[in-house]
Amino acid sequence: MRPFFFLTGALLALPGTIFGASGRGHCRCTPEKPCWPSTTKWRALNDSIDGNLLSLKPVGYVCHNPTYDEEACSNLMKMNDNSLWKSGEPGAVLSPNWEIWPERNESCFAESPRNAPCGQGRIPIYSTIVRTPFHIQRAVRFADKHNLRLVIRNTGHDYLGRSAAPESLQIFTHHMKDMDFTDDFVPDGKKDGKGVGEAVTIGAGVQLAELYRAANKLGKTQVIGLAVSVGAAGGYIQGGGHSPLGPWKGSSIDHVLEYKLVTAKGKLVTANEYQNQDLFWALRGGGGGTFGVVYSVTLRTFKDPPTVFSALNITTGGTAGESYWNAVEKFHSYLPSISDAGGSGYYYIIPDLDFEGQKVSVVAGIFYFVGRDDKESVDKVFEPILSDIESLPGVYVPYDSFQAPSSFATFQLDGEAADEAAGGADPSILGSRLYSEKLLRSKNGPGRLAKAISQLDYSDGTIAIGHLVAGGQVSKNRHVDAALNPSWRDALTHIAVSRKWTLSSGPAGLRQVQKKVTNEDVPILAAVEPHMGAYVNEADVNEPQFQRTFWGSNYPRLLRIKRKWDPEGLFFVKSGVGSEGWDEQGLCRR
Secondary structure (H helix, E strand, C coil), X not given: CXXXXXXXXXXXXXXXXXXXXXXXXXXXXXXXXXXXXXHHHHHHHXXXXXXXXXXXXXXXXXXXXXXXXXXXXXXXHHHCCEHHHHHCCCCCCCCHHHCCEHHHCECCCCCCCCCCXXXXXXXXXXXXXXXXXXXXXXXXXXXXXXXXEEEEECCCCCCCCCCCCCCEEEXXXXXXXXXXXXXXXXXXXXXXXXXXXXXXXXXXXXXXHHHHHHHHCCCEECCCCCCCCCECCCHHHHCCCCCCCHHHHCCHHHHEEEEEEECCCCCEEEECCXXXXXXXXXXXXXXXXXXXXXXXXXXXXXXXXXXXXEEEEEEEECCCCHHHHHHHHHHHHCHHHHHHCCEEEEEEEXXXXXXCCEEEEEEEEEEEEECCCCHHHHHHHHHHHHHHHHCCCCEECCEEEEEECCCHHHHCCCCHHHHHCCECCCCEEEEEXXXXXXXXXXXXXXXXXXXHHHCCCXXXXXXXXXXXXXXXXXXXXXXXXXXXXXXXXXXXXXXXXXXXXXXXXXXXXXXXXXHHHHHHHHHHHHCCCCCCXXXXXXXXXXXXXXXXXXXXXXXXXXXXXXXXXXXXXXXCCCCCCCHHHECCXXXXXX
């Protein structure tokens, strides 16, 4: 999901235990139990991974008694909102709500009073700072042998909290930064030895901005997202990976040529079209942290084409009224036209915004026309849109556009300024739904969608974020056999609601906001098109029927593959494949 900025100019919910017929116990081993590894065993693990085992504390502990450190706390407060800095800290996560362990009322926020208790929360107890596949093997085998809760963390940029868990061992892949570009990649196991075209092979720790910059030096690009701190090879692409380049070339998973990973038994495995095809299928959309520890991904690359960038603000004064919501309806009715012209992008629905002492209601949109070098024809696409929306009383629609020599030139990822602007996520809970092209092309569909969006509660600063990242080639690639939610092939837009909560409200406040998202927001959004589901990486982690919502008809096959490759359920993420067999934290079997 793009960070917000304001523009001014047979579905199975199987009962009982799914995994673990070996009799190793109902619950995983935790520190208070005799089975917890001794200091000697932890030292042995450390030695086996070249001294890369780290005892973790939440990053905020330096701001609390009795470990208060004035200089360290001051430095932390300066960096704590920077997502790139957080991504490199194994004791941090991007969304602070996932630091809390609500059941035990444990948290350790830097912003809390100095004398407030500092608990471990959901920050793992140990981290293996892995730098090679061999390190990953050692960590996985250690966790399997001692029945530990295992967490895979690349950057911590995870809205569903899958890269943190209480009383766990972390595998931190952030430092695996290798990138290898080739003009003709040959997948392992391809018998004729012939290449399949240009590609890049990246280590698990490579972040989106790093990959874009490296590819740009070669005049290339690839289908990935835009949030600079996201890890390209982690949960992003394993969950499906939407992209502003998607309508041009298809989903990110459509262009994965090969995964290399460590399985639950600590084996090195290659998954592609020529070997371990079932695992290759599952990793393309089945979700991160579920089937193994991916340490390398190979993606197709393309010559970076010219791109037209457009931006508009639909604005009304005062609180959101009839004109504003009519504008939201009209805007959605024109999304198919923008898509037909090759457009993709993001838009922010912000009713009742306090801006420079005034109340305004805004829809701020940014759009990319990848592969277009004709700015004038793109402007013509927007002429009827602007004219129609501006005919509404009290509605103003400033618009601008420019021609760029490449898509990279429009993404604002080309310097330190982008790094410095990589703000951390506000404490918030997401809910979302996909909406079909058919709905938005129908006579009443845009109105039904706008009405649903208007029924959400915006009194606390909540916004709705639209992602025009489907349609086009994403839809045309429906022949690609992968685990991606089939609804993506019918979708045109993905809308997420981001509802804030305050750190000072603690676990009780967090639970209250979570209930509002799960019990009020998501049902409103889902009622428009109940069959469409949601995007697994940007959704409500408490979806009651996550199997159907995140994977549709693909879930039974995914579960069979999960059982084959991870029969004991070593890899767990909440609302992930097979997670129905475990409690909320993945510590005890249901």
